[in-house]
Amino acid sequence: xxxxxxxxxxxxxxxxxxxxxxxxxxxxxxxxxxxxxxxxxxxxxxxxxxxxxxxxxxxxxxxxxxxxxxxxxxxxxxxxxxxxxxxxxxxxxxxxxxxxxxxxxxxxxxxxxxxxxxxxxxxxxxxxxxxxxxxxxxxxxxxxxxxxxxxxxxxxxxxxxxxxxxxxxxxxxxxxxxxxxxxxxxxxxxxxxxxxxxxxxxxxxxxxxxxxxxxxxxxxxxxxxxxxxxxxxxxxxxxxxxxxxxxxxxxxxxxxxxxxxxxxxxxxx
Amino acid sequence: xxxxxxxxxxxxxxxxxxxxxxxxxxxxxxxxxxxxxxxxxxxxxxxxxxxxxxxxxxxxxxxxxxxxxxxxxxxxxxxxxxxxxxxxxxxxxxxxxxxxxxxxxxxxxxxxxxxxxxxxxxxxxxxxxxxxxxxxxxxxxxxxxxxxxxxxxxxxxxxxxxxxxxxxxxxxxxxxxxxxxxxxxxxxxxxxxxxxxxxxxxxxxxxxxxxxxxxxxxxxxxxxxxxxxxxxxxxxxxx
Numbered sequence: 001x002x003x004x005x006x007x008x009x010x011x012x013x014x015x016x017x018x019x020x021x022x023x024x025x026x027x028x029x030x031x032x033x034x035x036x037x038x039x040x041x042x043x044x045x046x047x048x049x050x051x052x053x054x055x056x057x058x059x060x061x062x063x064x065x066x067x068x069x070x071x072x073x074x075x076x077x078x079x080x081x082x083x084x085x086x087x088x089x090x091x092x093x094x095x096x097x098x099x100x101x102x103x104x105x106x107x108x109x110x111x112x113x114x115x116x117x118x119x120x121x122x123x124x125x126x127x128x129x130x131x132x133x134x135x136x137x138x139x140x141x142x143x144x145x146x147x148x149x150x151x152x153x154x155x156x157x158x159x160x161x162x163x164x165x166x167x168x169x170x171x172x173x174x175x176x177x178x179x180x181x182x183x184x185x186x187x188x189x190x191x192x193x194x195x196x197x198x199x200x201x202x203x204x205x206x207x208x209x210x211x212x213x214x215x216x217x218x219x220x221x222x223x224x225x226x227x228x229x230x231x232x233x234x235x236x237x238x239x240x241x242x243x244x245x246x247x248x249x250x251x252x253x254x255x256x257x258x259x260x261x262x263x264x265x266x267x268x269x
Numbered sequence: 270x271x272x273x274x275x276x277x278x279x280x281x282x283x284x285x286x287x288x289x290x291x292x293x294x295x296x297x298x299x300x301x302x303x304x305x306x307x308x309x310x311x312x313x314x315x316x317x318x319x320x321x322x323x324x325x326x327x328x329x330x331x332x333x334x335x336x337x338x339x340x341x342x343x344x345x346x347x348x349x350x351x352x353x354x355x356x357x358x359x360x361x362x363x364x365x366x367x368x369x370x371x372x373x374x375x376x377x378x379x380x381x382x383x384x385x386x387x388x389x390x391x392x393x394x395x396x397x398x399x400x401x402x403x404x405x406x407x408x409x410x411x412x413x414x415x416x417x418x419x420x421x422x423x424x425x426x427x428x429x430x431x432x433x434x435x436x437x438x439x440x441x442x443x444x445x446x447x448x449x450x451x452x453x454x455x456x457x458x459x460x461x462x463x464x465x466x467x468x469x470x471x472x473x474x475x476x477x478x479x480x481x482x483x484x485x486x487x488x489x490x491x492x493x494x495x496x497x498x499x500x501x502x503x504x505x506x507x508x
Contacts, residue, residue: 081467084476088291108474142457146471154468166377166457167468173366177457180369 025228028093032071036062037078037086037095041170043195044253045098045116057253058096061115061220064245065096065236079170080146084109087223094222094233100148101219110224112233114217115240117260118189120149122208123175123197128184133209139184142166144174148216149187175202187211191254215260237262291477298478301469305479308465309486315382315461316447316494322382323389323442330394331401331431332423345394352391358452360384365456378460381453385446392442393435400434401427433506440498444491451487462486 028034038058040046046056054075066073076092083095087109098118101111124130128139136153137160143150145167157165166183168174171192177183179202188196193207220233240246241262250259330348333341352360361384365375375383404427412422432439451463458464466483470476 081470084470084474088476102472104472105474145454145457145459145467151472164376165459167459167464168457169455173455173457176366177369180366180374181372182365182369182374 023228024093024222024226025232028071028229029069033074034062034066034069034071034094035074035076035092036065037083037092037097038062038075039080039083039097040075040077041079041172042098042192044191057116057249058098060249060253061240062094062096064240065094065220065233068236068239069232080144083221087221094220094229096220098218099221100216102148106224108224109221110226110230112220112222112230113237114219114262115237115246116218117262118148118191118216118218119260120152120187120211120213120216121190121193122185122187122211123178123193123205124185124208125178125181125183126204126206127181130185130208133187133211135208136163136185138162140164140166140182141185141187142168142174142177142183143187144171145169148218149189149211149213152211152213153187171196175205178205179203189216194255217262293478294475295478297473298475298482301479302482304465304469305462305482305486308460308462309490311460312447312450312462312487313490313494315378315385315450315453316443316490319382319385319389319446320439320443322386323393323446324439326386326390327393327397328428330390331397334394334398335401335423348387349391349394352388353395357384357388357449358455360388361449361452362455377453377456377458380456381450381458381461384452384456385449388449389442389446392445393439396435396438396442397431399438400431403434404430436498436502436506440495443494443498447491447494448487462490 022030036058038046038054038056040048040054040056042056042058044056045058046054049055054077059075062075063073076086078086078092078095078097080097083097083099086092087095098116099105099109099111101114105111122130122133122136129135130139136156141153141157141163142165143153150167154165154167157163166177168177171188174183174186174188175196178186181204185208190210196202197205197207220237222229222233240249247259250257330345333345336342361381364384364387365377365380368375408426408430409419409422412426413419417425450458450461453461454463454467459468462483466479470479473479
């Protein structure tokens with residue numbers, strides 16, 4: 001009896017001494033650093049300035065979230081395909097990397113509510129006759145590997161049964177190939193397309209048409225089971241819109257006009 | 270994982286069941302196996318073609334070097350220097366975007382094939398040079414004294430021995446050629462094993478199963494090719 005009581009006492013003491021199970025939100029606050037995976041060859045969402053410092057909409061969103069959490073932000077550069085290994089291996093806490101929230105991907109990672117929505121444009125090289133997006137049929141087209149628009153465009157080429165689809169590794173290579181005439185057309189976000197046509201880095205390209213796809217809603221991602229963090233990110237995104245910070249950052253990085261509506265008519269989230 | 274409290278409840282005991290924060294779902298990856306095997310065929314095709322072209326060009330480069338002609342020797346030396354002292358990734362990229370800048374547009378398939386063949390030729394030419402050093406010059410002289418032309422002497426006497434001596438380094442290069450096909454991603458190659466795998470990954474985010482599967486397929490391909498090269502050698506190089 002005595003031993004049982006003693007054992008019970010020891011167990012109770014041990015149970016009290018054990019810290020409550022910490023989740024990722026706790027870990028981030030305790031470590032004082034929020035590590036964000038950001039794609040830095042995807043202006044205006046992510047790029048580097050003349051001093052090689054990461055800048056862009058996504059970079060600012062990571063900084064804002066870190067400020068809200070009371071920690072410092074650490075930007076970890078990733079490519080689109082490397083986002084998931086970076087998350088899974090624990091080298092970043094979240095990805096602020098314009099990740100499209102597809103149902104297929106949601107089986108693997110945890111998505112917040114959308115924080116941005118892209119419209120996509122069809123960009124063609126100047127020498128080619130192209131009036132609407134449908135003129136891409138039978139042409140050599142390409143896009144950045146692993147993106148929403150690449151998946152859409154490849155599907156279209158398969159559906160048309162003619163032409164060729166080429167997934168280049170990054171946005172810069174897509175526009176280089178287009179400018180050289182290796183590609184006839186590409187589909188890229190309106191933001192990226194306008195920035196690249198304006199920059200003059202890729203001569204001989206023009207915006208032709210809007211791509212007729214559902215707006216590309218992008219969300220923050222973290223591990224699927226981190227509900228605490230996902231809840232926090234949802235509220236953060238809501239507050240960014242509510243406080244006008246979303247519109248402010250849109251103006252800073254994208255330009256005049258209103259940012260995309262992040263709600264969908266007629267349905268709950 | 271700085272300052273992380275190790276978490277209970279995430280079992281990492283069963284191999285393959287859970288790795289860090291990832292649960293393996295093999296059935297989904299295995300469903301895409303047929304697509305990946307089709308990619309593996311393309312990978313083998315490129316590797317074999319690049320090797321055939323590489324051997325032919327390397328023999329030509331070796332002849333250039335032996336010719337005694339300054340210009341031909343310089344071409345051969347430059348080729349070998351560039352192929353061996355720059356990354357294969359750079360070589361493939363330059364075939365596509367470098368030539369593209371001059372208006373020469375090659376498809377991803379051709380860019381990759383030519384890039385790897387260029388690399389193969391450079392390395393193989395060096396292998397052949399080493400092999401030639403092991404063949405006594407008296408053999409060429411003996412062949413010449415039998416009335417063979419220099420080219421005949423090379424073709425009938427020296428080259429068979431050269432290929433035999435450099436056979437093992439050639440299988441090494443073959444394995445390297447197979448693995449180099451994965452660099453096709455930089456020139457938008459999407460039908461080879463690596464290209465197919467990374468597109469499946471973009472769509473499903475099942476990174477670890479897909480790439481583990483691709484690694485196994487790569488391993489099997491290289492094994493099959495080295496083993497059949499051994500069999501081929503046993504047939505070709507019988508005394």
